Amino acid sequence: MERIRRILVAGCISYSLCLELALAQGICQPSGSGTALGFNISPSMVVNSDAVLDSKMSDIGGTGPTAGERVFSFRRTISSILKSAGFPDDPPAQERFVQTMLDTFAPANGFALNPSAGMLMPLDGRGGENTKLNAADLLDETSPIGLVPLALFNRFDLAPTDWSHCGEHRIVYGKQNPGFPSRFLLIFEAAVDNPGTGEAGCRPVAEFWAGLSEVATDNRALTERLSAFYYDGKATSYGNTVDLSGPVVDYRNYGGDGVRGQVRGNLFMQEPWQLREWLTQPIFDPATPSPS
Template structure:
């Protein structure tokens, strides 16, 4: 078994972690100094990001894994196969191709629009025939000319919620193999962003120590040791920690939106004009035949339909096409109210409590070669928190079409005036209120398209810098959004795995600082964490009621899929047949369902997942940042 093959490396990691305090006390990766400041015992690389060829190109043979010895240990095929296996589905070559094909099919949009059911309107969506024409089999061929290559592994512990139901996201980035010689087109990247449930939810924050200390421990390893440990972590759930392992593999369909409140798969693509980003969840189809698992296209989170930032939509043919005018008007009015009441405070994070805590905490840590200043804290805390009814199904990062308030010129005069007033009201003695344009720049920066280009390059056309102004200071200096990779549009370059200045200089040091605060906290001294489950808070209960979900575990537990299936089966009169099936396979639970019943089950599960994700993304604060932006 793979677990046994990883045993020598993982045993070494257990020894390293066991030699220092584990569990709830101050971590052994944090050392108190005589000046009252603590020093972190882990480096930015590899403990926050791994992008070295020695790790990512390590082969199965080098790590002693089953399968083709020459294949990469982090190959695209291995990840797709692991997702299928986690759903107890066939994972052979044909099944893998069929699964990937569900994503490729989603790029076709003959009507040029897609329904946002939460909003009650169609929203424009581009037809992408070049992406749809990609070959699933070629993408899965690790040695082929058009294979997907692993580019980086990211530790996003900073996305953990204040409830500590999960320990953030842990990501794998893939990119289409670059042709020789390189060209500006034919670019396609996927990022698998797994939510990792807290392995000891009853311990609260302390339960995530086995995750954070795993990543911190990579800094004391050689690169092949790192590759072996990371392989075991992602595909087996092995941490090598004295307190135990994860509750399951990181690469599991449930962790990408199939069961839980966070996690997704995103694409950044340029097989044709324009550069664009999309998003999917991996969900069970409950079908008797065909793929057991599918990539389900969903809205791109924190990416409101850009036209909502305009003063009037009545003359916008793209938005009005096929829609009830009153529904568009109602959504637009709702958006404007939410923009001034909720989004502006989220975007003006300098006034938030957790921003202040992060700023105050800088004095207590010696961050060494990866310093963090107030600008990095600002860049790490700006968020939008957009409810899904406002979000569209694509985010375009080329040109100004998706930049709030930019196109057409003069279309957002009244909106800018409202934001002038809202921004001015949030000023302080040290940080002045910001004008409407600066707030619009922040709103652009926290979208996928903005972070990947349009906020990083503010010149006309958005091909050149500098970054957009996101704050005007008292002394007339400004803070600008940091840059993407020199070639544009990406934060990890496919050709050489180089990282963007935004990652190297701002985002990664900030994330290391956040994990350092966690590792340096004496969690024994805190209040006892609440037991998971229990009574559903009123705001969460309202979400369940509005979405027609009658399963309280959806709001309180990290896993609820089986409970939703049980509830649905009971509701169609199969309750007696399901007695004793708790813990049984989902295949056994759904055996004998008719096609309409399976369709009803898909709808029930989809509603539950949507409710859980709304509770997590909109109603739940982050452990360290109030509004956690998805990218």
């Protein structure tokens, strides 16, 4: 499968756990140079090796119904977000969650309420090909429009000066065989909580990325370490494993705690090209039990 090797991401994601549309737009700076094996950071590190991104759960010892799915599958990421927020995690719940994002494409051009500002703001609706997307197909990596992982990014350069978090650690997804102009990209930009205090607190995260050079030629070990970091909150390097504050893929790290992280989308499926951003936001339906 051909993959997008260089990605310039730009941005605006939205989930009864919902991704709430943020009425904001902006542009991310180019990620800089990076390779899957050299791990040069200038200023970012990019892992875009097919051997890693196409690895299946069974390749790292996974069993059960998800054994045949990719380690960094879109479904696994959505599942982990739901679990971290205490919500039920099953295919129907995953589809409902993703659908809250797709629902934001439906409004016609007009105005929408910005709940943070308490005011109406202009909103460009998305019709056309965007309305043909559905959650079930996006979650199914065997579907012609299923989302698959394209790259993993380390963005230490986005850590704040007070080191309240350790920069952003991203997973980029894109439609399979999208052609042009029907490309659709989602970037999960997790801002990881500092497991300690100050710059020294982020040392285990920095050492994790640096330590990947130990296993750069061992695809299974490389995949296992990255999987444990993103989904289990474990940073292994130089013979030492550190438990972080939690997994990278956690609803709090995508705006769920109100202070950091987001999910961004690049929509090329209708002119003009549009950028969107959503934030994870728990919304409790009184008709359903609250998560424990």
